[in-house]
Each structure stands twice: as structure tokens, then as C-alpha cells.
Amino acid sequence: MNFKKFTRHQGFGASIFMGVFYAVAMLVIFLIGYTAIPGEMDQLKIAIVNEDAGESGAQISEQLSESLPFKIETDYSHDNALQKLEDNDISLLIHIPETFSANAQNGESAEINYTVNEASATMVASSMSSIVNEVNKQLSASFSTQTAQGILMNMNVPEEQAAAMAEQIENAYVGNYVIMNDVPDGMHNTMLPMFLTMVSYVGAMIAAMQLVQVYKHHRGKESRFKLFGYVQLSALLIAVLSTIAALITAYIITDLDTAVMLKVAGQQVLLYMAAFNVCAIFTFLIGEAGMIINIPILLSQTIANGATIPREMMYGYFEVASYITPMYYSVNAYLATMFGSTDASPFIWGLAAVGVGALLINLLIVTVLHKKEPKPRSIIQ
Incomplete structure (x- = not known):
């Protein structure tokens, strides 16, 4: 196979598109978002x-x-x-x-x-x-x-x-x-709430794409609702395993207090499930192309999560995003739990509400749009 034939595969074109799209989306979102500093300081x-x-x-x-x-x-x-x-x-x-x-x-x-x-x-x-x-x-x-x-x-x-x-x-x-609420010295400690949030969200976004593809691959072999349950159960298993790995790593590198480890672990699992279902919405709707939507949503939350810029300084789009996406609630819940800031409960409930809302939307998509089951495959796969 020569290079010309290799480039005819759809994956080649898709990789070029995603490379260009990611670069443009990231720069547009980041550069616009951070113009709020110092312009919106008076807020x-x-x-x-x-x-x-x-x-x-x-x-x-x-x-x-x-x-x-x-x-x-x-x-x-x-x-x-x-x-x-x-x-x-x-x-x-x-x-x-x-x-x-x-x-x-x-x-x-x-x-x-x-x-x-x-x-x-x-x-x-x-x-x-x-x-x-x-x-x-x-x-x-x-x-x-x-x-x-x-x-x-x-x-x-x-x-x-x-x-x-x-x-x-x-x-x-x-x-x-x-x-x-003194935070231990070092940027790694200061940014820990954002980093824990980011690694969980990115992992959940990738898992959403993969697990929904598994769901679609097996449609026609099992009830779509049973497969949907398997997707959620698989996500929960990954959430627990990734949380254990993330917290062990954070404990070794940062000054994460052992007294709050259990609380942080629970929040991390909740975040993963909320992020998974938010990202799965677009994958259930349009398949792998859902990443085209999920990436800008992810990038927007790096501004809207409140780790660097408070909500008062955000432009309207990012402020709205902070209310309906998981990261803002996660970052602020971590700040409260790790460093003794305000009560974490409102942020945890907010995170749970986003997760439940996304779960219900996914269930609605499966119920309505996936109503027609594909014909069973003749070849065992």
C-alpha cells in the first residue's frame, strides 16, 4: 500500500480535521476567555x-x-x-x-x-x-x-x-x-482542584466515545435499555479505578491531606459520572462526531470552572457554562473540601444535578431516537 492509498482512508481526513479544529477552537476559546483579565477586575x-x-x-x-x-x-x-x-x-x-x-x-x-x-x-x-x-x-x-x-x-x-x-x-x-484558608505553598497544590477535575473529565470524555460505540455495536443483540445500563455500570467501574489511581498520584506529589481523601474520592467518582453523561449526550446523538462538540465544551470549562477566573469576571457565555457543566461545581467543591473554604454541599448537589440531568437526557435519547432496533447481524462478531 502506498502513501496515496493510505491517505484515502477516512481516518486520515478526520485526523487532519481534528488537528485544525482543535487548534482553532482552543485558541479562540482561551484567548477570548482570558481577555477578562484585567478588563473585568472591576466586577x-x-x-x-x-x-x-x-x-x-x-x-x-x-x-x-x-x-x-x-x-x-x-x-x-x-x-x-x-x-x-x-x-x-x-x-x-x-x-x-x-x-x-x-x-x-x-x-x-x-x-x-x-x-x-x-x-x-x-x-x-x-x-x-x-x-x-x-x-x-x-x-x-x-x-x-x-x-x-x-x-x-x-x-x-x-x-x-x-x-x-x-x-x-x-x-x-x-x-x-x-x-x-491557607493553601500549601506551590502551584501544584493551588491548582490541584482544577487538575483533578481535568483528568477526570478528559478520561470520561474518551470513555463516553468508546463505551457508546460498544453500545451501538451490540444493538440488536440485547435490549437497548439493558445495554444502556451496561454502559453506566462500565463508566462507574472506570470512575472508581481512575479515582484510586488519581488520588494515589496526587497524594504522592502534593500535600493532599489524608483526612479528606475519602471525601475527595467520593467527589471524584461523582464528577466522573457527571462528566461521562454530559459527554455521552452528543456521542449518543451523532456518534464519534460528537467529539467535535465535546472538545469546545471541554475547553470552555477550562475558563468557566472558576479555578483561575471567578464567576463575577466571566463573560456571559462562560458564566452560563459554569451553571450547566460539571467543572465549576467540581473545582469549588474541591476547594471547600481540601482547603476549608465555604461549605462544599451546594457545589456537590449542583454537580449531582448536572449529572442526573445529563443521565436523563441520555435515557431520553435512547428511548426516543434509538427506538428502532437494527437488524441482527448474520455473522457472529
Whole structure:
């Protein structure tokens, strides 16, 4: 067989198509999706809680509200703001204690606390760290030397003495960077929720293509509903085996806590089954060509899963995808379970709902579109 004859096989043309299609789809989805950084940063919310009994706290709160390019919330109590941060409803909590003005005037340590939830989208945690550093520089330079001096002079303190005390206050100002739900050092730990999600989803997508082909190969030999049950049972078996392999690998390489291994294992199996049925929808409909649809859906979820960009910053298409596909629920459930963020239950229920919905759609396809059974094959295969 020469090369020309080899290229006439449909697999040759299909491989060329998939190579070009994958490259174009990946670049279009990724490049458009990541233009949200930093363009949509102003969609993030920051809470400023001012408990200061003096004037300084109000001045700082007003200055920050005007200068920071975010949605500023100032109506929360400290406890309420902490819960909002825990649930990733806000990205940064700036807390001005009630003794701030008094400490500044007395030359004592005047502190402002900046709290960030590390168990969130990586872009949020890194961006908030940079914001805190910049705010601290500005406050150290402006408030400590100018505002403090003005306050002291208003208290009838001599100008020279006020300047000396202001210098003392400048050195006493402290901006505390507080981490909520600390994630172990290393990008491999930070990205573990996304990586576990990705490996499960990709494996499920490939299995969906293969197992549905087995289902179609045996149609006419057994009831389509019995074969559908075999497909689901096979997927469940693969889910358990792949979960064991994935978690052993993750445990060896990362700082995955043994105390959460069982919970993570359950979530991983649930994710696999949800992903399998989502991918199987298009394979049941149009066979192997369903990969043409499944690949863009997979790529879209690398943006919409919330590991890098929070839902507030996503463009409309990706935000919608985060509600109806498995990855967003999986990543956030892992963040909650592994690193102690918000309650994982809503995300697990969301993942289960997506999986059950996809399962019912597949069952409907088998019931309605596969109603006519193929004629039995004359040759035993």
C-alpha cells in the first residue's frame, strides 16, 4: 500500500480535521476567555468595615472607596464580611479596628487588617496581594505623615512636636495581611482542584466515545435499555479505578491531606459520572462526531470552572457554562473540601444535578431516537 492509498482512508481526513479544529477552537476559546483579565477586575467586590471611633477611619474608608477600582461594600459587619469572604462572595476584607485613630494619635501601633481567602480563584488571591501592598504604601506615605499631623495640630499640639509625633506614627503604622484558608505553598497544590477535575473529565470524555460505540455495536443483540445500563455500570467501574489511581498520584506529589481523601474520592467518582453523561449526550446523538462538540465544551470549562477566573469576571457565555457543566461545581467543591473554604454541599448537589440531568437526557435519547432496533447481524462478531 502506498502513501496515496493510505491517505484515502477516512481516518486520515478526520485526523487532519481534528488537528485544525482543535487548534482553532482552543485558541479562540482561551484567548477570548482570558481577555477578562484585567478588563473585568472591576466586577470583583471588596468589603471595607470601619469600626474606628475617630475620624481617621472614616477618611481612609472614603479614600479607598474612591480610589480602588472595585465594587465597594461598606454596609457589612465584621462577622458578616468574614462569612462573605469565606463564601467567596467578596474578594478582600479591609478591616479598620475601632482603636485605629486613638492609637495613631497616641503614637501607638495603628493597624489595618487585610484578609484574603486563598481557597478561591488563583487570579483573585494574587491580585488582592498586590492591591494590599499598594494600599499599604499609600497609607504609610500619606496618612501617617499628612493626616496624622493635621489631627495632632487640631488638638493644639505645637507644629514641631506634631511633626515629630507624625514621624513616629508613620513608623508605627501596620497593615496586616491575613490569609483565610491557607493553601500549601506551590502551584501544584493551588491548582490541584482544577487538575483533578481535568483528568477526570478528559478520561470520561474518551470513555463516553468508546463505551457508546460498544453500545451501538451490540444493538440488536440485547435490549437497548439493558445495554444502556451496561454502559453506566462500565463508566462507574472506570470512575472508581481512575479515582484510586488519581488520588494515589496526587497524594504522592502534593500535600493532599489524608483526612479528606475519602471525601475527595467520593467527589471524584461523582464528577466522573457527571462528566461521562454530559459527554455521552452528543456521542449518543451523532456518534464519534460528537467529539467535535465535546472538545469546545471541554475547553470552555477550562475558563468557566472558576479555578483561575471567578464567576463575577466571566463573560456571559462562560458564566452560563459554569451553571450547566460539571467543572465549576467540581473545582469549588474541591476547594471547600481540601482547603476549608465555604461549605462544599451546594457545589456537590449542583454537580449531582448536572449529572442526573445529563443521565436523563441520555435515557431520553435512547428511548426516543434509538427506538428502532437494527437488524441482527448474520455473522457472529
